[in-house]
Amino acid sequence: MAATSPATTSADSLPEARRDLAPLLVAPVLMVAALPLVGSLPTWVTLTVAGLAMGMMIFVIASGLTLVFGLMDVLNFGHGAFIAVGAYLAMTMLVPLAGWVQADSLWLNLAALALAVAAAGIGTGVLGFAFERVIVMPVYGEHLKQILVTMGGLIVAEQAIHAVWGGDQKAMPLPQALRGAVVFGDVAVEKFRLLAVAVGLLVFAGMQLVLNRTKIGLLIRAGVENGEMVEALGYRIRRLFVGVFVAGSALAGLGGTLWALYRETLTAAIGGEVMVLVFIVIIIGGLGSVGGCFLGALVVALAANYVGYLAPKIALVSNILIMAAILMWRPQGLYLVARR
């Protein structure tokens, strides 16, 4: 093709791209501000690690939901069903592996957990596929109906759990090697919390890798912003919808497993109970933003732990206060992605 040489325009000047770093500072500022208030360094470290672990678990649960909202414009109030079903599937998987769970070998413990997580992820992924096809697909674009039918889906799932596993509270004991704490000087950090932090970081890194380094990731990011244009470029976004919904459901299953292990008990309501936190996190993060969701989860969890220690009476409202403060600063969340 012959290249011609049109006149260069003078309209090329524009500001250099600046990375929006302010949201990255919220969690560190919160941590530093909490140190003098807590007063004791060991206590502060314990609270901080507990907050980070809790934040990572909430992130794992919420990351799929924020993508589902951003990409599919679907308000899925039934996300809690995947958390609960994932936890129950993992518990069921751990029963025949009781020998591995109670063994003194870290590797056997981790192998048992890996199998439990795989069962939870695969089971909730399949459930997510059915949920999207049967419950969500008929109500695309209709928010009120989405809220009603997905809430209905959550209720059905909880009742199904009662029917299959019974209505009583179940125990979800930690594997032997993950019980107790690691002691660094005066600081004691629970082993499972370290594992939760590691898993959360792995999930975050994996999601960043997929979203930023693969064409599928590009399509997801583009679809969150303008699904119609993605279709006009020739891509079948409905298939992407299903894939993201399944992946989000599987992540909820993984998160539900971690959450149940963290509490060491579970009931059918475990998903519904954590959903308030999950919604707060995705609103704080900015609907559709995985990075925002990660930061939002850390901030909410850290604040919950610090406030729970410093002023237990206001612990229940601390998350709402944090959300209000962040939305006053950035009304559309820490990172704006989905523009609807």
Added chain:
Amino acid sequence: MAEALLTLEGVHTHIGQYHILQGVDLTVPRGGLTVLLGRNGAGKTTTLRTIMGLWKPSRGRVTFAGRDIAGLSTPDIARAGIAYVPEAMGIFSDLTVAENMTLAARRGPPDKARLDWIFAFFPALRRFWSQPAGVLSGGQKQMLAIARAVVEPRALILVDEPTKGIAPAIIDNMIGAFAELKREGTTILLVEQNFRFAAALGDTVAVMDDGRVVHRDRMAALAADEAAQTRLLGLTLDAHQ
């Protein structure tokens, strides 16, 4: 006249309770640039969106390269060889210029020679290749929207008001780019309010009013006929120079 690449026959489109297109008959000859003119609300944008499958026609036939595409999904229509530059540009602000172009190139990484050709007309895209598209100016976003549509050869390009709010210097570059696309055989259907731009590029013209095509002619003939301009558009082309 060249054979038709795209034909609309009696196309009706409803958006909710509104009956927007009321029997559009339109022929777009292969290899030329057809301009779609008309007052605001005449149905020009709806026509492009209906061709692209973004709104489904309630009646009528849309034939592209001999194939009825009225019932196809938008991705299938795009894969048949039609590119679309919407009025709002549809840029992915969160993605870099490079990522926007990568997504548009469905067959693989963008061809280097093609990119060089694009950069010759729109040099800002090379300069801001690794920057998020959201930081580009309005004119640069329009360059990106057009570049995305032509990053791979397409049989037909639908462009909706590309000059809206754009600096004259960039419009000159767009004229050069569209002229070059015509020379390589690309067919273009252009909705445009800037008559200087339309008259400089258009081979044929169709004028819409109230959801129908009410006039078809050669662009040069309409540009020379002030009475027709006044009757069809309410203004003469000279008034828009």
